[in-house]
Amino acid sequence: MPDQPVRVRFPPSPTGLLHVGSARTALYNWLFARHAGGKLVLRFEDTDRARSTDAAVEQALRVLEWLGIDWDEGPSRQTERYPRYAAAASGLIDAGRAYRCYCTAKELDAEREARQRSQQPLIYSGRCRRLSDEQRAAYEAEGRSSVVRLVMDPAGETVIDDIVRGTVTWDNALQGDFIVLRSDGSPTYQFANPLDDIEAEISHVIRGEDLLSSTPRQLAVYRAMGAGEPRFAHLPMILGPDKKRLSKRHGAVSVEEFRDRGYLAETMRNYLALIGWSFDDKTTVMTTAELVERFTLERVNTSPGVFDFAKLEWLNGEHLRMLAPERFCDELLEHLERSGSPLAAQPERVREVAPIVQEKLRELSQFESYGAFLFGPAVYDDEAVGRVVDDPDAPRALESARAALERLVEWTAASIEEALRAACDETGLKPRVLFGPVRVAISGRSVAPGLFESLALLGRDESMARIDTLGRRFTLEG
């Protein structure tokens, strides 16, 4: 179907948290639509009424909004279109392309077991396909419930030209008549999905590889409905570190968890795009605009990819550093508020501290551990303090730093640096020997933002007090 306008869709089933696999599928559809100037349709496939929840719908909407994935039509819900599916099914029955099946679960199980034993494919025999009117009436009189099955022509094969996988072929004899309407009249996924795609005039079906083998059944619906067929693009799966399908036991898998840990939406788009797709042999860090400009289905991979948490973390650091300072502050504040951090109550202070930690963080959630000492009393890390206490030069370092700082007229990062370096010259102590204890004194840790900036932000009085506090350890323990 060449030169059709590009219309793609993202059809999650709202049965749980939207995880990174679905997010990647949504992203690819979005990138493809935006790149081509096409439309993205959002639809919730909630025909599994037992598992679908409104909460999941809302969560999915929130995630998409946060990810910056917008859509042009919808969201619709399949549960709102039941009459449409039922009508389509009865139309197919009238046309002889579908039929009522009265087989009971027990009968079906027996059939399946027999096939299992004889090493046959586990498909429905089609027993009810040629029921006479009398037999049908008898079953009805018996009070048997029925489902509607689609007639699958066992002759020949079904072939698709998948954009990422190339030619894929199925033997039609191995398909079997599948259920399109359950006994309660509700549609199955195999029916509602292609039907909706037909009516939404979807041009490209971009989805996970787990749906590849359902393609011949859905194509059968297209044919039964006399509809033109879409192009398919089946994306490789995302796996956990153990090469098994990514799931909760591998750690965070819901997109919101990443957001809450301080990952940028920009990072997630960049990283997710890279599992199963690449631009060239050396580009890794990309803005979303670049992604949209560069994304093509032709460069999507065929082999499954392992979700690499370490690389995601690194990439987030890259994007965090690329942020303009004001935007970094905004993101930081938003994160602190969302995570319920007490630091969120001091936005002005956060804005002062943010610049000196921006280049250090890989996750926004690390902000507290880096900067908390600038918001309240330092929490002393035993190991860091221990190292200072064991250092024979520490008392001298602290004392000379103290003396140098005390003389300062102007309390700025620059003047502080000047004074402390002068102290190094005076005492003959190396910078690292002299600065180390001071850092621990004011921050409580050996890992902290820049020392001079930190002292400047802390203020003279508080800085001196903290240096004295640590200094006292020597007189007590000495």
Add this chain to the structure above:
RNA sequence: GCCCCCAUCGUCUAGUGGCCUAGGACUCCAGCCUUUCACGCUGGCAACACCGGUUCGAACCCGGUUGGGGGUACCA
């Protein structure tokens, strides 16, 4: 059982017959820079699953083996 898909460093990948003694990135290691960490820089470890075939020549093409994944529901 049956069907489908996949197979390059630990991981993400580049590579569509000679440019490959296989390139980039993450991780890890060493070093430099440096007030620690981080950043940055330099260097290092590390892969074409296996067996056949096609070809003057295969990571790239074909077949098989093995391994992994998916499907086989009145789930989606």
